[in-house]
Amino acid sequence: xxxxxxxxxxxxxxxxxxxxxxxxxxxxxxxxxxxxxxxxxxxxxxxxxxxxxxxxxxxxxxxxxxxxxxxxxxxxxxxxxxxxxxxxxxxxxxxxxxxxxxxxxxxxxxxxxxxxxxxxxxxxxxxxxxxxxxxxxxxxxxxxxxxxxxxxxxxxxxxxxxxxxxxxxxxxxxxxxxxxxxxxxxxxxxxxxxxxxxxxxxxxxxxxxxxxxxxxxxxxxxxxxxxxxxxxxxxxxxxxxxxxxxxxxxxxxxxxxxxxxxxxxxxxxxxxxxxxxxxxxxxxxxxxxxxxxxxxxxxxxxxxxxxxxxxxxxxxxxxxxxxxxxxxxxxxxxxxxxxxxxxxxxxxxxxxxxxxxxxxxxxxxxxxxxxxxxxxxxxxxxxxxxxxxxxxxxxxxxxxxxxxxxxxxxxxxxxxxxxxxxxxxxxxxxxxxxxxxxxxxxxxxxxxxxxxxxxxxxxxxxxxxxxxxxxxxxxxxxxxxxxxxxxxxxxxxxxxxxxxxxxxxxxxxxxxxxxxxx
Numbered sequence: 001x002x003x004x005x006x007x008x009x010x011x012x013x014x015x016x017x018x019x020x021x022x023x024x025x026x027x028x029x030x031x032x033x034x035x036x037x038x039x040x041x042x043x044x045x046x047x048x049x050x051x052x053x054x055x056x057x058x059x060x061x062x063x064x065x066x067x068x069x070x071x072x073x074x075x076x077x078x079x080x081x082x083x084x085x086x087x088x089x090x091x092x093x094x095x096x097x098x099x100x101x102x103x104x105x106x107x108x109x110x111x112x113x114x115x116x117x118x119x120x121x122x123x124x125x126x127x128x129x130x131x132x133x134x135x136x137x138x139x140x141x142x143x144x145x146x147x148x149x150x151x152x153x154x155x156x157x158x159x160x161x162x163x164x165x166x167x168x169x170x171x172x173x174x175x176x177x178x179x180x181x182x183x184x185x186x187x188x189x190x191x192x193x194x195x196x197x198x199x200x201x202x203x204x205x206x207x208x209x210x211x212x213x214x215x216x217x218x219x220x221x222x223x224x225x226x227x228x229x230x231x232x233x234x235x236x237x238x239x240x241x242x243x244x245x246x247x248x249x250x251x252x253x254x255x256x257x258x259x260x261x262x263x264x265x266x267x268x269x270x271x272x273x274x275x276x277x278x279x280x281x282x283x284x285x286x287x288x289x290x291x292x293x294x295x296x297x298x299x300x301x302x303x304x305x306x307x308x309x310x311x312x313x314x315x316x317x318x319x320x321x322x323x324x325x326x327x328x329x330x331x332x333x334x335x336x337x338x339x340x341x342x343x344x345x346x347x348x349x350x351x352x353x354x355x356x357x358x359x360x361x362x363x364x365x366x367x368x369x370x371x372x373x374x375x376x377x378x379x380x381x382x383x384x385x386x387x388x389x390x391x392x393x394x395x396x397x398x399x400x401x402x403x404x405x406x407x408x409x410x411x412x413x414x415x416x417x418x419x420x421x422x423x424x425x426x427x428x429x430x431x432x433x434x435x436x437x438x439x440x441x442x443x444x445x446x447x448x449x450x451x452x453x454x455x456x457x458x459x460x461x462x463x464x465x466x467x468x469x470x471x472x473x474x475x476x477x478x479x480x481x482x483x484x485x486x487x488x489x490x491x492x493x494x495x496x497x498x499x500x501x502x503x504x505x506x507x508x509x510x511x512x513x514x515x516x517x518x
Contacts, residue, residue: 013100013113017093017096017097018089018093021088021089021092021093022089023268023362024121024129024358024359024362025085025088025089025092025129025130025362026082026085026089027082027085027366027369027370028085028088028129028130028362028365028366028369029081029084029085029130029365029369029372029373030081030084030131030132031130031131031132031133031321031369031372031410031411031412032131032133032321032410032411032415032418033133033415033417033418034073034084034131034132034133035418035421035422036415036417036418036420036421037070037073037133038073038077038078038421039420039421039424040421041070041073041074041077042055045074048070048071048074051066053214053217057217058217058218058219060210060214060217061170061171061207061210061217061218062168062169062170062171063168064165064168064169064170065136065140065169065170068136069132069133069135069136072084072087072132084132087132087135088129088130088132088135091135091136091138091139092120092121092129092135092138092139094139094142095116095120095138095139095142096116096117096120096142097116097142098142098143098145098146098149099115099116099119099120099142099145099146100112100113100115100116101145101146101149102116102142102145102146102148102149103115103116103335103338104149105149105152105153106287106289106290106293107287107338108284108287109284110283110284110342111284111287111338111339111342112338114334114337114338115334115335115337115338116334118330118333118334118337118338118354119138119330119331119334119335120138120142121354121358122330122333122334122354123250123253123254123257123318123353123354123357123358123361124244124245124250124253124318124323124326124330124333125137125138125323125324125325125326125327125330126323126361126365127320127321127322127323127324128324128327129361130361130362130365131321131324134321134324136169136170136172137172137324137327138327140166140169140170140172140173140176141166141172141173141176141327141331143162143165143166143169144162144163144166144167144173144176144177144180145176145180146162147159147160147162147163147166147196148163148180148183148196150162151163151184151192151195151196152184152192156195159195160195160199163177163195163196163199164199164202166199167199167200167202167203168199168202168203168206171207171220173200173203174200174203174204174303174307175299175300175301175303175304175306175307175328176300176328177196177197177199177200177203178197178200178299178303179296179297179298179299179300179301179302179303180196180296180300181193181194181196181197181200181296182292182295182296182299183292183293183295183296184196184292186291186292186295186296187292220310220311220313221310221311222310222311222312222313225310225312229312230309230310232508232509232510233308233309233310233312233509233510234305234306234309235509236309236315236509236510237304237305237308237309237315237316238305240315240316240317241301241305241316241326241329243316244316244317244318244323244326245316245318245326245329245330245333248493249317249318249319249492249493250318252318252405252407252493253318253319253357253404253407254352254353254357255405256404256405256407257356257357257358257360257361257364257404258352258356258357258360259360259405260360260361260363260364260367260404261356261359261360261363262363265359265360265362265363266359268359269351269355269356269358269359272355273347273348273351273355276347276350277344277347280342280343280344280346280347283342283343284342286339286340286341286342287339289335289336289339293335297331297332297335298332300328300331300332301328301329301331301332303328304325304328304329308325312510312512313512315510315513316329317491317492319404319407319408319409319491319492320401320408320409320410320411320491321410321411337350337354364402364404365410368402368410371402372399372402372412375399375412375466376422378466378469379422379423379426379464379466380426382464382469382471384470384471385423385426385427385429385464385471386426386427386428388427388428388429388462388471389428389429389460390428390429390430391431391458391459391460392429392431392458392459392460392461392462393429393431393432393433393455393457393458393460393461393462394423394427394429394431394432394433394461394462394463394464394471395433395434395435395446395461395462395463395464395474395479395482396413396419396432396433396434396435396463396464396466397434397435397463397464397465397466397467397482397486398413398465398466398467398468399412399413399466399467400412400413400414400434400435400436400437400489401414401489401491406490407490407491407492407493408489408490408491413434413436413466414434414436414489416433416434416448416451416453419432419433419434420432431455431456431458433446433455435482435483435486436448436450436489437486437488437489437515437518438450438515438518439483440483441479441480441483444456444457444476445457449515450512450515457476457479459476460473461473461474461475461476461479462474463482491516492516494506494516495516495517498517503517
């Protein structure tokens with residue numbers, strides 16, 4: 001039983017985090033795949049509740065996510081956008097609580113709060129906070145950590161139910177299940193380790209059964225990955241993670257996140273920092289980091305490297321919607337940061353690397369959401385787009401990504417399925433291509449080497465400037481010049497090393513990244 005002072009603090013904790021997440025998340029909207037999933041939702045509750053494997057597609061690997069996240073798409077559609085924000089707020093509140101309960105097995109109250117808050121809101125993976133589809137990338141591991149807390153405290157039945165639910169939630173779960181099970185194993189609590197790991201084993205078996213039963217559904221394991229390719233990926237995974245987490249990328253992101261702060265957020269962040277400053281003398285002493293906990297959290301990160309190496313698709317980055325992959329390592333970082341001596345210097349350090357950037361990124365996502373909604377409104381009310389001939393080709397320029405300083409951050413028209421979803425049912429024209437930086441011209445066809453698309457140019461070609469909201473005809477012979485005039489998209493600072501050994505090294509290790517240097 002918690003002392004009364006902790007019960008009072010937990011009440012304050014509840015109120016504070018509800019208010020905090022409401023402020024940070026409300027009006028951050030939907031992004032990326034959200035649009036395409038909403039466009040693909042079929043009417044009929046029974047159809048949704050009892051889907052066929054074909055209708056499920058890749059979601060067959062995560063029924064719990066399908067019945068939560070995808071139900072939101074079914075329920076809210078395009079018309080109840082605040083519903084997505086409400087889900088994100090609730091999900092992040094419970095995530096902090098679940099991680100806090102896990103951390104309390106090792107740390108005092110204040111340090112457990114610090115570890116939980118940093119993990120959930122760490123700027124390295126802001127995507128998981130503001131992109132509805134990936135809010136589960138924090139909620140699911142938090143649920144698994146809560147199950148760990150229950151089993152440690154001998155609540156076997158409820159703990160096993162939750163770890164079973166967590167393990168089968170989504171394909172991201174094995175590193176958490178097996179990594180955290182090693183905590184029990186390291187402590188020689190073998191029965192708890194086996195109980196905790198067993199649902200993970202079941203999920204891996206389930207995953208491969210689905211993979212070989214429904215051909216073409218599984219898209220994460222690269223069947224063409226050879227031994228040398230896998231070895232290269234295993235080298236790139238830790239290199240790219242540590243660069244994103246403690247290298248130039250993170251510090252650049254912190255700088256531009258703070259630069260995005262608005263007046264209100266600045267005042268709130270300052271008030272939090274001042275409050276922590278005044279309470280610095282009452283913080284708990286520096287704890288010992290249990291070896292078992294360190295082994296477990298490090299194993300979560302190492303297992304994630306293995307999983308991402310098998311895909312050959314993901315490399316860690318502090319920018320872009322893909323930064324959700326850094327959530328595994330952020331767990332270890334959060335607990336390491338919670339070990340720092342808690343004094344005024346630490347408060348200033350946390351303000352610079354965490355508190356101010358968190359509020360800055362919130363303002364940034366809100367601003368981008370307003371802009372994004374305006375672009376979509378422009379498209380849906382533009383009479384010139386509506387009047388295009390069905391057989392013509394429409395080339396879309398501008399708003400390929402959002403901008404965080406000089407860096408391209410949130411994908412928008414760079415995703416062809418998002419483009420199709422936004423223009424879907426609003427125009428007669430069915431050949432619509434956004435001129436992302438990797439789009440190439442080949443024999444009167446536009447080729448997308450990143451996503452594998454090929455789009456023959458029609459006899460009539462138009463250009464939609466999404467910044468100016470204008471549609472203009474263009475001669476077929478003018479398309480090469482249009483491509484040459486595209487604004488360069490900087491998605492990572494290494495692109496500035498084009499033509500050097502950095503480019504050749506990266507493309508040797510991962511040829512698919514060659515598009516970054518085009």
